Amino acid sequence: MKPVKVGILGLGTVGGGTVNVLKRNAAEIARRAGREIIVTRASSRDLGKPRICSTEGIAVTADPYDVINDPEIDIVLELIGGAGPVKDMVLAAIANGKHVVTANKSLIALHGNEIFAKASEKGVIVAFEAAVAGGIPIIKAIREGLSGNQIQWLAGIINGTGNFILTEMREKGRDFADVLAEAQALGYAEADPTFDVEGIDAAHKLTILASIAFGIPLQFEKVYTEGITKITRLDVDYAEKLGYRIKHLGIARKTGEGIELRVHPTLIPERRLIANVNGVMNAVLVKGDAVGPTLYYGAGAGADPTASAVVADVVDVTRALTSDPENRVPHLAFQPEAIKDIPILAPDRFKSAYYLRLNAEDKPGVLADVTKILADHRISIEAIIQKEPPANEKAVPIILLTQVTLEKEMNDAIAKIEALPTVTGQVCRIRLETLG
Amino acid sequence: MKPVKVGILGLGTVGGGTVNVLKRNAAEIARRAGREIIVTRASSRDLGKPRICSTEGIAVTADPYDVINDPEIDIVLELIGGAGPVKDMVLAAIANGKHVVTANKSLIALHGNEIFAKASEKGVIVAFEAAVAGGIPIIKAIREGLSGNQIQWLAGIINGTGNFILTEMREKGRDFADVLAEAQALGYAEADPTFDVEGIDAAHKLTILASIAFGIPLQFEKVYTEGITKITRLDVDYAEKLGYRIKHLGIARKTGEGIELRVHPTLIPERRLIANVNGVMNAVLVKGDAVGPTLYYGAGAGADPTASAVVADVVDVTRALTSDPENRVPHLAFQPEAIKDIPILAPDRFKSAYYLRLNAEDKPGVLADVTKILADHRISIEAIIQKEPPANEKAVPIILLTQVTLEKEMNDAIAKIEALPTVTGQVCRIRLETLG
CATH class of the missing domain: 3.40.50.720 (NAD(P)-binding Rossmann-like Domain)
Structure with missing residues (x-):
């Protein structure tokens, strides 16, 4: 074709x-x-x-x-x-x-x-x-993926610059003006940052989301819009002490009387996933009557x-x-x-970091034996915790985090560690992924 | 038609x-x-x-x-x-x-x-x-929404029962067997929970995700599968102390040699959004070369x-x-x-809870005046924090969280509070949404 x-x-x-x-x-x-x-x-x-x-x-x-x-x-x-x-x-x-x-x-x-x-x-x-x-396929998710639902409300962090500013204020105790200047230097914010910090950019996006969620005409002029320029470090701190995070949200909610369309700084309980969306990242939380809450997270800008x-x-x-x-x-x-038949790897060719927990006699040299076995298999250690032995027990738990290694090396090392006379029982191993 | x-x-x-x-x-x-x-x-x-x-x-x-x-x-x-x-x-x-x-x-x-x-x-x-x-439109997101990307890897919490068990073990210090029995009683887990806790159900789903991500045939038999039955409270605790959460992940990763397909318990840094997906909820994290990481979260089961x-x-x-x-x-x-022309509400008809911060003279009766004004407008108070006045200042910050109220009532109440002779400057107000 x-x-x-x-x-x-x-x-x-x-x-x-x-x-x-x-x-x-x-x-x-x-x-x-x-x-x-x-x-x-x-x-x-x-x-x-x-x-x-x-x-x-x-x-x-x-x-x-x-x-x-x-x-x-x-x-x-x-x-x-x-x-x-x-x-x-x-x-x-x-x-x-x-x-x-x-x-x-x-x-x-x-x-x-x-x-x-x-x-x-x-x-x-x-x-x-x-x-x-x-890059978040949010239009597709709402327009096609949730087409069986009556959408009840949606709330989104849909301006990366604003979220970067609020995140820096919270994490580093910085002032609004200071972070805004940095955002401009980094190229996140335009020379005229009005559209970002006054919520106009978010209101454009909310207009579109509300239209496809509820089947209403696009009507930007009816969105209530409030910026983040008046948020102080003080408010960010008090909110945190109360168990909340401040986010600049676009909210569209269907009520019995009509539809609320609003963009404003908002306190959200810190346990909510969307409260933990930080830096320039975007996320949209959509509540459908059938599916319940769903969240879509990713980069909101960039080439x-x-x-x-x-x-x-x-x-x-x-x-x-x-x-x-x-x-x-x-x-x-x-x-x-x-469709291509790319090979699927056998498990011993997987690469992963590891958490290891083993029980060892509480005497000198045990740790040296274990670390030598790992070194022989070119496995680097990231952290070691050796706990006090529990009362009435001779065995002491040793916890190790390793760096990324080939599974085959780990299998061989564990077999040797389990064979040590000073180690009792099996090594508990759990893979560790940073997903970074 | x-x-x-x-x-x-x-x-x-x-x-x-x-x-x-x-x-x-x-x-x-x-x-x-x-x-x-x-x-x-x-x-x-x-x-x-x-x-x-x-x-x-x-x-x-x-x-x-x-x-x-x-x-x-x-x-x-x-x-x-x-x-x-x-x-x-x-x-x-x-x-x-x-x-x-x-x-x-x-x-x-x-x-x-x-x-x-x-x-x-x-x-x-x-x-x-x-x-x-x-209910998460993850097939659509990968198959259509990310079709411009080379998918590099994906990692998902794709079995609600397993995630419920691990969440309960962490949050409440409970044992695996105990939580499994509850999950069965609640109807989350089948009478034979093997498919859930041994990762077979997750492996079925991972097979499908990997196929649409990489354009390879469906090949369930090649998925490495490890269950969560051997995870102890001890491991959950140690992981937490090290800054990690244990999740039962399905991981598909494209490497230069082939594709890793694996389902196993995994430590993830607690700061990652997916580490905070709790209870029966599901989430899939997808890494594309263009879009970067995106995450899709929602209910993974239920009618x-x-x-x-x-x-x-x-x-x-x-x-x-x-x-x-x-x-x-x-x-x-x-x-x-x-397309329907459902009315868009004017802001004074919005309903929201509020965070209020005001500066007041540090003398008796101020708080009573403020709370009376709120009560007159049928605004219920959720929490009050009164801070010590900063050195060399007479004004003391008062922070209030209110319950949900009509914006018009809040506007009127704030006007009256700002008119109090004992209150200085403007009331700082930020809306609060529980997004529950």
């Missing part, structure tokens, strides 16, 4: 990241989509600017309409962002019969109703997974995470374009003929 | 839950799917057994083949579970040209390769979201959560059956003509 041809508007962070992901993972993506996906043309405001991606094989132009009007292109990716002339570009692409993928939350929140109506008239798809919570969502939308469009039985979402994610 | 007709095999927990959700949320589901979805026929082994659902309007039969061979039925839901005769039923439904939705993890893990091949031959869909992690996934699959099939432009996944989740 012939490749799907993609044109990109904007080669900045998101556009460049998307080019990189589409190239780096081209083989894996074609195995999933059933067709090759190639970028043939892109527009960029400043042709001389250094980029994060190679543009080899891509015709780069200064005029977005060169992309929009290219008859060869099947899908236009709008990755410029912001409001303004972008709306006209998207409408022009739709009028040309192109499918559109966008990462633009303000465009969808402010003009989505009009854009979707035009797309329906022309029979094209407009996909916008990347517009909310970056590659946002590209992850953009490319997923491109794959969705590609699968839909050819939705005969062989080209629907394949059962095992990859096309049947693309 | 005429309704989609569904036949159900099995009216136990999952089947009964599915009937309930399809009926309770019929209007919402039709708004999303673009067609009515109705259950016309169902089979049940024991026709006299009490059920969790009403069977009004459903022809109930003892023979599953009455459902499978009914020419009116578009989609067959296999909700019997287990291996054995169920495989033949699913193959018969496929041979009859029915689309199939199943919640059966062992069926897919053991016979999925064969079933999917037959489904492709017949051009029908076999959907199995409910087979892994109950309604599992039904949530089954119904989502039914909606997916329904949308695919009629995938002309108007019947694809709609932009705003609900069909354009089903």
Whole structure:
């Protein structure tokens, strides 16, 4: 089947990241989509600017309409962002019969109703997974994964900059202004951070989430929005003492009288998973009447995470374009003929760190024997705890944490440790994964 | 458009839950799917057994083949579970040209390769979201939401019974056998809990996750599986002292040499979100090369959560059956003509609990004045902290947590509190949500 041809508007962070992901993972993506996906043309405001991606094989132009009007292109990716002339570009692409993928939350929140109506008239798809919570597939989860539910409410940490600031204030006792300056230096916050810290960016995203959760029109102008600029270290500390964390949440809740749409700083009990989402990470908690609470967590911004969502939308469009039985979402994610028989490793070839607990006689030299056996098998020790022997017992528990080792080495070492005359019973072993 | 007709095999927990959700949320589901979805026929082994659902309007039969061979039925839901005769039923439904939705993890893990091949031959869909992690849309997230990524590894708490046991052991210092007996009494664990505590159930689910993550055939027989029966309170305590939690994880990791597939008890640093997934809840952490780590959390079992996934699959099939432009996944989740203009509430009609911080003169009666104002507005106080005044200052900070109240009442009360001669400056207010 012939490749799907993609044109990109904007080669900045998101556009460049998307080019990189589409190239780096081209083989894996074609195995999933059933067709090759190639970028043939892109527009960029400043042709001389250094980029994060190679543009080899891509015709780069200064005029977005060169992309929009290219008859060869099947899908236009709008990755410029912001409001303004972008709306006209998207409408022009739709009028040309192109499918559109966008990462633009303000465009969808402010003009989505009009854009979707035009797309329906022309029979094209407009996909916008990347517009909310970056790489987290939250649009898909709510729109498709929870489609059997009445959504009761949702609450999200949907602005990474704000969450970074609140996390630093809590963990390091820093002041708002100080952390904001750092966030700007790190490139998390824009030179004008108003959209982030005053909750406008979060309100754009909440507008979209509320619409797909409840089946209501997009209506950004009705979101109550309060920023985090007035939160002091004092409040962060008091909240902590009371057992709470302060998070900048977007909340949409269906009540008997209507729908609450609000973005504001919020105390949350510290035992909730979402209270422990820190730094620039995003998370959305969704409460459905059937499924109960579900949470979706991941990176809410950045070149590659946002590209992850953009490319997923491109794959969705590609699968839909050819939705005969062989080209629907394949059962095992990859096309049947693309399933590969990669070897499954035997357990003794696994690599893992270990927790070991053994009982040994309380006399000199035992620990030396054990550590020598581990060293002989090139197993490094991360920590050792030797406990006092319990009353009336001669055996003392020794607990060891090791660094990552080959399971075969560990098996051999444990057999030798268990054979030591000073060690009684079996070694209890539990694998340890940092999941970092 | 005429309704989609569904036949159900099995009216136990999952089947009964599915009937309930399809009926309770019929209007919402039709708004999303673009067609009515109705259950016309169902089979049940024991026709006299009490059920969790009403069977009004459903022809109930003892023979599953009455459902499978009914020419009116578009989609067959296999909700019997287990291996054995169920495989033949699913193959018969496929041979009859029915689309199939199943919640059966062992069926897919053991016979999925064969079933999917037959489904492709017949051009029908076999959907199995409910087979892994109950209501969490994890199949969809990996198969569609992360389709731009090379998945590097995934790790999941995918057996609720095992997680309940480990959570109780840690939080309450209980013994394995004791908690297992309770889990059986509560109905979390089967009379024969081998599949849960020995990791076989988790291995079935890991088989499926690994296949869709890496594009490899389903191969349950190659999963290394170790149960939690040997974990003692001692190990749980030592792990905690070292800064770790013990979780029963299913791990699939792609290495240069091959793929590790393993289910075993695992120490995880306590700061990781997944280490804080407690009780019967499930979570899957997926690491993609573009998106980085993402986590999906929710109920892994139960009538309604599992039904949530089954119904989502039914909606997916329904949308695919009629995938002309108007019947694809709609932009705003609900069909354009089903978008409703539910009122968005003005902020003074929001309901929320509050954290309040105010500065007051350190003299008797101030607190009484404040609490009287709150009482006059029917605002109940949950907690009060009065701090010592800082050195050289007369004002003392007072922190209050209130119960849920109408925002209008809070606005009025705060205006009155700020007008008190003994209170200086503005009241700092932050909303508090338990998100329970």
